[in-house]
Amino acid sequence: MFSDKKEKSMNEPTTGQNRINEGTKLKGDIQSQGFFRIDGTIEGNVNTPSKVVIGKSGFINGTLTCENADIEGRFEGELQVSGTLSLKETAHIEGQVVAGKLAVEPGATFNATCSMKGSTKKNLGANTNSTVEKDIKGQNHPFDRSQRIQSVKAESKTE
Template structure:
């Protein structure tokens, strides 16, 4: 009786893109939505959305995204503004910059890692306490 129809405005991040198993893409990919990688991407992927690399999926290159959930393989530079989750089957090699990092036991993580944007410096008083 008093219900109103509300329209949901799409920001583009709800859209799901998929690279299927057996597919190999070489080059630069940019999108507003999320990605599920089941095949292979050699190059650069840039999206503000979430990227899932499935078990069997592989990225060789650069990945810049909002968040990532990795079960497959990644080699190269990985920049995640929010949370990077590595599942037990994940294999990461290269350079990682992430806001937050979660790693399950069993994941292979052979990378340099930088988290957050600020590094806390010790004050003289803190140095005296730790000595």
């Protein structure tokens, strides 16, 4: 009745740590409010508003949704990281990735489609008849390749 204890919201990350040790295999979905270290194998979905570390012997096949992730092991599936995704040199990623920030060490294998949070997708090559870039003075830009090609064609026709 007179307690000063505050109840924690179920949506806030906790300081509790969860560990799945090497040799452990889990099938199913995992939802937690705390930090995760995975050195075993998970087939299913992992969802936490905290950080996930996949150790060198760790493997996830499924969907991982978290705030930050450090990956040294293997991941196959859909990876959704709202903060920073760090891939160490021993990491092996395959699937689909959405991340706020991406850090990849040399040696990491990254075979995935990747999009950055907050980015807008641009359709490259959709407009093949683009206008020539102009500089501030309204002149053709000196590094515009299409202008150089046109001038070379014009010179070769006059010769």
